[in-house]
Amino acid sequence: MKKYFLKHKGLNLLLIVLLVIQTGINTITSLLLIPMMNFLSNHKQEDFIKIVIIMGVLFIVMIIVGNLAQVLQADLTQRQVNDIREDILTSVSNMDYEQFHSHKSEEYVSWLTNDLAMVEAEGFKNYYSIIENIVAIILTVAALTQLNWTITITAIILGIIMAVAPSIFDKKMRKAVENISEKNESFTSISNNYLTGFDLLFHNERTVLLIEKIKNKYEELKDSKVKQAKVQAAMMVLILFLNIIAQMTIIGMTGYYILSGSLTVGAIMTGGNLSGSLYNSIQIMVGAYSRAKANGNILDKYPVIERDDSGISKDFDNLISSNNLTYKYNDKSTITYPSFTFSKGKKYALIGASGSGKTTLLKLLIGDLRKYQGNLNFDNDLYSELNVSSLHNNISIVDQSSHIFSDTVRNNLTLGLEFTDQEIKEATEKAQISDYINNLEDGYDTILKDTGDLSGGQAQRLSLARALLFNRNIFLIDEGTSSLDKENARKVEDTILKMKDKTVIMITHHLREESKKDFDQIIELR
């Protein structure tokens, strides 16, 4: 949290100044009650009117300053929450494949929405409340010295007890907030999982599972929130109890000094006001501190990941080879590969039964999975010593998912990089998708909405066109033409297999007899 406050230290300082002015005026008006009451009891009408006017002006200034402070606080909170969002997204963008996939994508969504909503509502707001109330406490104590030193010292001691006592709830409060965050994650995750499976449930007449499965999660979320409310309520009971005792003590002492003649009668209103203001400020501050601390801890769960630029960067020169290569997902699933060599410019078909490890091999070749056993070499270098970005710059992968971003056709193809219209046109023609794009209302500038706008085959051809556009040295294609009709599949495969300098490794379940001759080697995994 501190980091985000410091990033906007100028504006935060301005906000503190505004809060000091607002609270200062509030305290001064309390102090003015002493002369006001004394003027009244002594029938000094003119002085009484003067002081009422001064108080009126002070209240107007206080309202204006308070309004400015409120707007500035909202603005700063949003800026700081966006800074946290940017830091989370920076870490996510710096993750490697395994780090990213150690969480579900819905968990990331929950971090950026649910967690940050909690930080926004309970984190920053409470820190501002702490500052505001510390100022109020200091000014009120200063004002109390105007009454009597014994009252001031007693007030301070009682205030310290009130501030420290609720820390016994800190641990429980932190756990309660962490629990809410966890329940939010699993609620978001299950909601997303079952809602995206709507079609399947609908066609099997089981949409009732939507309610059953998600209900469990929001019931758990409700319980976690009630649990936090209970901890908070118990803490507030303790604070409130101490608040009342402290206020009664100060009012009692002020009364005693008035009766013994060392304070004027006007002091009773000021004593009551100041002690009320002091202990209410402490009460708010302590509650805010506890909530801010518990919610601030949410930030600790986000991993801070720097970009890893280590490893050898190079261009593919000659061959990829392996021997004794084994990959273990877990104790039940170990895949052992035969030795192989993929040479520059050659074309390979990868076939084998479902589950034999074809997709896993492509993930090893593009550097997604790094914890393999045995030897895997990229030219003369060990895969484990390569820089992953450099590998990506040598390899294009077309996987089975054909993800479509909610963006224009052009941006889906270029991923924001610069290509000429001619390059884009050629790539889409080769992937047999240019006719479809030209018929769209805005052509390459048509905005696609996820995969909804495209058929499986069209989405697949768009992925192939992207790979052709990026024109890297090695093409890894995982069932890249499986959704295409026979004619289009043949045309696209012909284009890919005729690229002279490119190394192509293509997983296929439907190796056509007439295509076999286009491959230099057919590798079967068992």
Ligand SMILES: Nc1ncnc2c1ncn2[C@@H]1O[C@H](COP(=O)(O)OP(=O)(O)OP(=O)(O)O)[C@@H](O)[C@H]1O
């Ligand atoms: N993320 C994972 N966690 C655990 N096991 C996995 C994971 N991904 C794959 N496996 C297992 O590894 C084995 C190989 O899977 P892989 O997807 O590489 O096979 P495949 O040959 O491509 O299959 P298919 O032809 O059905 O696509 C399978 O037994 C699979 O269950």
